[in-house]
Amino acid sequence: MAVRYDQTRKRIICRWEEPTRIVMDKKEGVIKRSRMITVKVNENGKLNSKDRRRHEKHPMFPYISRFNQLLNKMNYFPEAEDGYTCAVCGAAEQVSPHFDPRTQSVVWLCGKHSAQSPEVDA
Numbered sequence: 767m768a769v770r771y772d773q774t775r776k777r778i779i780c781r782w783e784e785p786t787r788i789v790m791d792k793k794e795g796v797i798k799r800s801r802m803i804t805v806k807v808n809e810n811g812k813l814n815s816k817d818r819r820r821h822e823k824h825p826m827f828p829y830i831s832r833f834n835q836l837l838n839k840m841n842y843f844p845e846a847e848d849g850y851t852c853a854v855c856g857a858a859e860q861v862s863p864h865f866d867p868r869t870q871s872v873v874w875l876c877g878k879h880s881a882q883s884p885e886v887d888a
């Protein structure tokens with residue numbers, strides 16, 4: 767499970783993998799299917815009400831909501847200020863915020879290291 771904020775699309779993106787049963791040639795198997803929900807963040811930092819209504823019953827929604835609260839506490843919206851650096855390499859360019867569910871905190875990662883964003887089993 768990985769949660770991040772996409773500054774270009776102004777959306778919080780939550781991705782996870784879900785075991786899905788499939789039948790192929792009459793044999794049953796389980797594959798891990800990649801799933802995703804996204805929630806738009808308004809200029810004022812609030813979650814878009816339409817997306818909120820659509821996803822609020824989803825088991826992943828509390829992570830999105832918590833992440834949004836943390837970003838608001840940092841006065842992150844409507845525009846991110848400079849001065850954040852990647853937690854892995856210290857780069858200051860193209861860093862974006864990710865949610866670390868283990869520590870319930872925001873982690874900044876550059877484009878190169880966002881693939882290593884904190885993940886836990888959903």
Ligand SMILES: [Zn+2]
Pocket residue numbers: 852853854855856857875876877878879
């Ligand atoms: Zn980095």
